[in-house]
Amino acid sequence: MIELQNVTLRYGEREILNNVSLTIEDNKIKAVLGPSGVGKSTILKLILGLIKPNSGKILIDGVDITHMKESQLYPIRRKMGIVFQGNALFDSMTISENLGFFLRENLKLSENETERKVQEQIVFAGLEGYEDSLPENLSGGMKKRVAIGRALIFNPKMILFDEPTAGLDPVSSKKILNLIGQLRKKNDLGAVMVTHIIDDVFMVADSVAVLYKGQIIFDDDISNLHNSEHPFIRSILSDKILEQ
Template identity: 45%
Template sequence: MIKLDNVSMAFRGRPVLDNISLDIAEGEIMVIIGPSGSGKSTILRLMIGLLKPLAGKIWIDGQEISGASEEELNIIRRNMGMVFQYSALFDSMTVGENVAFGLRQHTALSEEEIARTVRRRLRMVGLNGQESVMPSELSGGMKKRVSLARAIAINPQIVLYDEPTAGLDPIMSTTIDRLICSTRRVLNVTSVVVTHHMSSAFNIADRIAMIYDGRIIEIGTVSEIKKSSNPIVQQFIHGWAKPGEFAKRRSRRSES
């Protein structure tokens, strides 16, 4: 469903991504982890066409997009939804209007059909009957759920999540994790999730890709990532301050 082939990116001459290659299967939940500033969110923006790579190619559902025009990208984006880190709701619009925004922009549905879709999507994310509420009245977790309802309103094939649990308490983070999984199950969407919360990554991922210093240094299932012999991966997933901690612990286990 998504393929990156030797993609490189830089900002103001500073390299951010260095020959990234990644294949994401239809219906898969791919989680991308890595330190802050490692290029995780840049990958999402490249996938949705908000950025163009300096080198390499990107395919979305078999269509190469790195050289696509804005008009062509808009057509491709109709099959994609994105949940932004800070929700990115329109403050002047109600919850219902936010969820309906893409439907009004990209479909010919009647207002009655739009209202029906909005109700259905809000019910999916546990916000039934909240159409008339303003974003300023919502908690952080509720805003994330509205953002997800908006992203899936147009029945996308792909949903991209940029730090969906950032700033949320553990209980609400678990709720968002469950919504990501249920959205995949109900709509059969392909999901790409950028996060630095390892508990969320382990809860939802089919596979995890770790990016470090602009390169993908490890890709695998949750079990494979947990057992990785790469000390940088182990340092990151355990939050160890020193890279050498992994070697010390492995040595202790072998001695015992």
């Protein structure tokens, strides 16, 4: 569904990505692994068309979005859901209102249909009984589950996760990863998961691209990661977690 072709991105003199190529398939979970500041989240912004590369192409379902105007990007973005690292929930809205907000703003659905979709995500995210709670009254893991439910509510083909377990305790992290793993089975979805935690990659991803100094130094099935002789990959396999 998503393809980056020879993408280079610079901010002034600083090169963030150097000739990066990446393919993300439908109904697969792709992890992008690397330390903070290496450009992982930048890849998500490029996929959404929020920033433009200096060179190279970005294709979504075979359509080149590299030079699209903002008005042209809306139907492209509708194919994808995004779960931000900080969740980006509306603090003054209840969980149900957070989940239904974008439906009410963007689609001409009946209130019954909107409520049905909201309840469907409440159940999927395991948030029954918290429909009328405000985000401030939820744990970090529960907020993340609300964010996942909101990303799913438009029935996208692909979900983009930016550091989905960052700052969560081990129990909450496991619940979030289990939820991500269910997406492919229950919703026939693909996902891109940006992370610095290698154990998360092994738990849910089908394949992993390792980003190091602006370049992809590994891009293959998870099972082949242990075969890499690259010094950086050998070091992260032993350390398990990269510097945040």
